[in-house]
Amino acid sequence: xxxxxxxxxxxxxxxxxxxxxxxxxxxxxPLDHHEALVESDRCYFCYDxxxxxxxxxxIDIPLFIRQIATGNPIGSAKTxxxxxxxxxxxxxxxxxxxxxxxxxxxxxxxxxxxxIGRLQRYATxxxxxxxxxxxxxxxxxxxxxxxxxxxxxxxxxxxxxxxHGHDVTILEARPKAxxxxxxxxxxxxxxxxxxxxxxxYVTSIGGIDIQNGKALGRDYQLSDLIRNYDAVFLGMGxxxxxxxxxxxxxAQGVTNAVEFIAELRQASDLASLPVGRRVVxxxxxxxxxxxxxxxxxxGAEEVTICYRRGQEHMNASAFEQDLAAANGVTIRHWLQPKxxxxxxxxxxxxxxxxxxMKGEKLVGTGERLTLxxxxxxxxxxxxxxxxxxxxxxxxxxxxxxxxxVDADGRTSLANVWAGGDCIFGGDDLTVSAVAQGxxxxxxxxxxxxxxxxx
Amino acid sequence: MADIRNxxxxxxxxxxxxxxxxxxxxxxxxxxxxxRAGWGGVVWKTLGEEGPxxxxxxxxxYGAIWGADRRLLGLNNIELITDRALQVNLREIKQVKKDxxxxxxxxxxxxxxxxxxxxxxxxxxxxxxxxGIELNFGCPHGMxxxxxxxxxxxxxxxxxxxxxxxxxxxxxxxxxxxxPNITDVRKPARAALAGGTDAVSxxxxxxxxxxxxxxxxxxxxxxxxxxxxxxxxxxxxKPIAMNMVAEIARDPETHGLPISGIGGITTWRDAAExxxxxxxxxxxxxxxxxxxxxxxxxxxxxLENWMDEKGHASLDDIIGRATPNVTDWQYxxxxxxxxxxxxxxxxxxxxxxxxxxxxxxxxxxxxxxxxVRHFEVIEAECVGCNLCVNVCPVENCITMEPLAVGxxxxxxxxxxxxxxxxxxxHPNNPMAKVAAE
Numbered sequence: 001x002x003x004x005x006x007x008x009x010x011x012x013x014x015x016x017x018x019x020x021x022x023x024x025x026x027x028x029x030p031l032d033h034h035e036a037l038v039e040s041d042r043c044y045f046c047y048d049x050x051x052x053x054x055x056x057x058x059i060d061i062p063l064f065i066r067q068i069a070t071g072n073p074i075g076s077a078k079t080x081x082x083x084x085x086x087x088x089x090x091x092x093x094x095x096x097x098x099x100x101x102x103x104x105x106x107x108x109x110x111x112x113x114x115x116i117g118r119l120q121r122y123a124t125x126x127x128x129x130x131x132x133x134x135x136x137x138x139x140x141x142x143x144x145x146x147x148x149x150x151x152x153x154x155x156x157x158x159x160x161x162x163x164h165g166h167d168v169t170i171l172e173a174r175p176k177a178x179x180x181x182x183x184x185x186x187x188x189x190x191x192x193x194x195x196x197x198x199x200x201y202v203t204s205i206g207g208i209d210i211q212n213g214k215a216l217g218r219d220y221q222l223s224d225l226i227r228n229y230d231a232v233f234l235g236m237g238x239x240x241x242x243x244x245x246x247x248x249x250x251a252q253g254v255t256n257a258v259e260f261i262a263e264l265r266q267a268s269d270l271a272s273l274p275v276g277r278r279v280v281x282x283x284x285x286x287x288x289x290x291x292x293x294x295x296x297x298x299g300a301e302e303v304t305i306c307y308r309r310g311q312e313h314m315n316a317s318a319f320e321q322d323l324a325a326a327n328g329v330t331i332r333h334w335l336q337p338k339x340x341x342x343x344x345x346x347x348x349x350x351x352x353x354x355x356x357m358k359g360e361k362l363v364g365t366g367e368r369l370t371l372x373x374x375x376x377x378x379x380x381x382x383x384x385x386x387x388x389x390x391x392x393x394x395x396x397x398x399x400x401x402x403x404x405v406d407a408d409g410r411t412s413l414a415n416v417w418a419g420g421d422c423i424f425g426g427d428d429l430t431v432s433a434v435a436q437g438x439x440x441x442x443x444x445x446x447x448x449x450x451x452x453x454x
Numbered sequence: 455m456a457d458i459r460n461x462x463x464x465x466x467x468x469x470x471x472x473x474x475x476x477x478x479x480x481x482x483x484x485x486x487x488x489x490r491a492g493w494g495g496v497v498w499k500t501l502g503e504e505g506p507x508x509x510x511x512x513x514x515x516y517g518a519i520w521g522a523d524r525r526l527l528g529l530n531n532i533e534l535i536t537d538r539a540l541q542v543n544l545r546e547i548k549q550v551k552k553d554x555x556x557x558x559x560x561x562x563x564x565x566x567x568x569x570x571x572x573x574x575x576x577x578x579x580x581x582x583x584x585x586g587i588e589l590n591f592g593c594p595h596g597m598x599x600x601x602x603x604x605x606x607x608x609x610x611x612x613x614x615x616x617x618x619x620x621x622x623x624x625x626x627x628x629x630x631x632x633x634p635n636i637t638d639v640r641k642p643a644r645a646a647l648a649g650g651t652d653a654v655s656x657x658x659x660x661x662x663x664x665x666x667x668x669x670x671x672x673x674x675x676x677x678x679x680x681x682x683x684x685x686x687x688x689x690x691x692k693p694i695a696m697n698m699v700a701e702i703a704r705d706p707e708t709h710g711l712p713i714s715g716i717g718g719i720t721t722w723r724d725a726a727e728x729x730x731x732x733x734x735x736x737x738x739x740x741x742x743x744x745x746x747x748x749x750x751x752x753x754x755x756x757l758e759n760w761m762d763e764k765g766h767a768s769l770d771d772i773i774g775r776a777t778p779n780v781t782d783w784q785y786x787x788x789x790x791x792x793x794x795x796x797x798x799x800x801x802x803x804x805x806x807x808x809x810x811x812x813x814x815x816x817x818x819x820x821x822x823x824x825x826v827r828h829f830e831v832i833e834a835e836c837v838g839c840n841l842c843v844n845v846c847p848v849e850n851c852i853t854m855e856p857l858a859v860g861x862x863x864x865x866x867x868x869x870x871x872x873x874x875x876x877x878x879x880h881p882n883n884p885m886a887k888v889a890a891e
Contacts (some may be wrong), residue, residue, distance in 0.1 A: 070721040075755040
């Protein structure tokens with residue numbers, strides 16, 4: 001009977017404790033003081049800086065880097081938090097290679113951008129280590145706002161609302177706040193329980209009451225919130241996982257990648273976390289990469305990502321794809337799942353079909369391939385479940401299955417705003433959710449104060 | 455939050471950061487942009503007397519030196535005073551002051567060294583409601599060939615005379631801007647004080663050639679094959695400027711004379727250093743010319759954060775705080791003993807400390823110990839010169855550690871004395887004031 005690394009089926013304890021610790025250490029270790037100074041010195045302090053324009057939260061990047069360079073990391077952190085109160089997490093999880101760093105003039109000129117993400121982490125770490133709070137609350141307005149979901153959008157909205165003196169109640173379905181920062185990010189991007197530390201940092205402003213275990217549609221209705229609060233912000237993210245549409249996907253060992261990632265983040269002992277010996281991940285986005293890489297790091301012998309289109313169509317950035325490859329994950333393109341093969345109810349292989357573009361349309365070629373697998377992860381996207389909004393008593397406008405909002409984040413319902421992954425038109429990024437939450441909060445503030453004081 | 459409002463000889467500004475008289479303050483367009491960015495004040499680029507304005511060269515006006523990464527370290531220029539009509543400047547100054555009453559506007563002036571010329575210009579400047587005037591006795595190129603600028607600033611008697619004329623003919627505060635192109639900056643400062651100046655500002659730019667083109671054998675910047683010495687400024691001149699500020703601040707004759715510090719100020723820290731040495735506020739030019747007006751945001755936030763962190767409530771808490779600690783060499787404590795210490799964890803083993811010490815100093819750093827590449831200080835040889843600290847590429851890897859009183863100095867074989875003793879009393883000094891024990 002094989003043990004450890006080569007255990008058949010889905011099993012834990014594939015590695016030594018040291019290997020787990022090493023595999024799940026910080027992906028991008030923090031810059032030390034000297035490294036931060038040297039890196040900040042590379043910034044040209046560009047005018048109308050491309051990096052700043054590429055940031056969904058419009059952080060004044062040249063200014064915060066200059067403040068690091070001049071020995072003022074606290075001022076630097078304030079420059080970041082002024083625009084993005086979750087700047088600490090964004091420094092860790094932003095795909096900077098497709099945002100600020102992609103357009104850094106030094107990336108364009110030399111292929112070597114200023115390491116903006118790591119510098120942002122340096123400055124925010126300094127401020128958070130001192131629990132330096134920059135924003136006093138305004139005098140209480142007596143207005144109350146309900147926020148659904150304690151993810152990046154909800155936290156950013158809550159902080160901005162609290163700053164303006166409103167009283168915020170966050171209703172969060174899960175046992176912990178943080179949303180995808182807590183449950184949906186690869187463990188090596190957010191070590192040392194950073195997501196909870198950030199929640200504490202953000203809510204230190206006061207006036208934010210987080211109630212866990214409160215799910216919309218289960219424990220309360222939207223109509224309750226509209227009745228009991230002056231305004232409502234919806235930031236509940238995406239509750240559904242798209243199906244494979246392959247025969248036999250109900251077999252044991254076919255798992256949602258997001259659940260696997262969440263379980264891993266919550267695991268107190270990584271060795272207890274079972275993973276297959278041969279893992280196949282279906283999908284082409286960040287979730288697919290996170291699930292595949294972490295499977296490998298947990299000791300899976302063989303991990304293959306199968307994506308139904310070409311490399312150039314993958315949502316995962318080139319950096320993420322390289323990260324997967326560097327960790328020994330095989331990425332295969334132009335393959336779609338057809339059938340999950342099970343033995344005794346447990347997955348033993350997956351049958352895929354080669355695909356090709358026929359004109360504008362993706363079609364199966366008829367040629368099949370079977371990969372041995374004892375675990376299959378579904379990572380082909382998440383969907384918004386609108387049923388939770390039922391009971392609102394009014395029609396709720398959706399667009400392409402997500403909540404429709406205007407430029408201010410207003411939904412079709414009076415006094416209800418929304419932001420983050422649950423709205424249409426977003427890009428499923430933490431940093432965009434923060435921007436949407438922040439901007440919706442400003443809109444709510446304008447609405448509440450003008451209505452209240454007119 | 456620290457209060458960084460500034461009151462310099464009665465001229466108030468929301469912060470101590472003024473733009474120096476230079477191209478960035480030549481016209482309303484630039485000055486308004488500066489005020490929008492947050493600058494506390496400006497010294498408007500130097501006005502000359504009524505009449506046809508000066509002309510500038512039409513080739514390069516600036517030269518520079520850079521670090522390896524093109525970081526601009528020093529800039530020089532051969533631009534003259536404003537080449538716009540006097541009346542245009544006066545009109546703009548008046549309008550901008552009206553629109554920005556909380557910001558300081560000081561007008562730099564340079565007219566021929568004759569009383570009637572100054573008498574003519576002072577009332578028209580006064581009429582703009584500007585907050586004060588700065589006498590440009592510093593400009594080292596072009597105007598000095600015509601008997602103005604540094605040509606006045608290099609002759610203390612002229613400085614005193616012109617300052618006196620100005621004080622007699624205007625109610626506006628007079629700031630006298632000094633040239634560094636002299637041997638002892640205290641002499642012109644004393645002369646300005648004798649003439650009744652309200653303050654001095656320094657330094658103006660330093661005569662310089664930034665480079666030579668080795669194909670054309672012409673100095674840079676080159677105008678049709680020739681070059682002229684220009685005024686040097688930027689980060690490279692900061693140490694020179696700080697010394698001159700300190701010399702005036704600690705001179706018994708000029709002590710207490712308000713100083714506006716100028717010279718390579720690029721960050722909040724530079725400004726804080728100038729102010730600690732005795733500057734009542736600071737003026738900036740090259741940093742703005744390199745990075746744009748927005749850098750003032752870094753300066754403001756940085757100064758405030760530092761003051762908050764250290765518990766300094768207002769600028770008065772920092773201005774001149776370092777002045778008493780600037781002294782003459784002869785008063786330095788010769789019984790103070792420090793030794794270099796190399797942090798082996800931080801050492802990257804480049805060997806620069808060793809070779810600097812071995813070749814050029816005191817042979818006090820190893821390069822090999824027990825056959826292994828290893829750099830450590832030989833305390834019996836170390837004189838505490840600090841060269842290794844300065845050449846080490848790793849910050850805080852090598853530090854100077856003072857020896858505690860009573861500890862044996864392995865170099866001299868004597869314990870560290872608790873007594874302060876300087877050269878004036880040293881037995882080797884033939885002029886010693888007090889006999890040694």
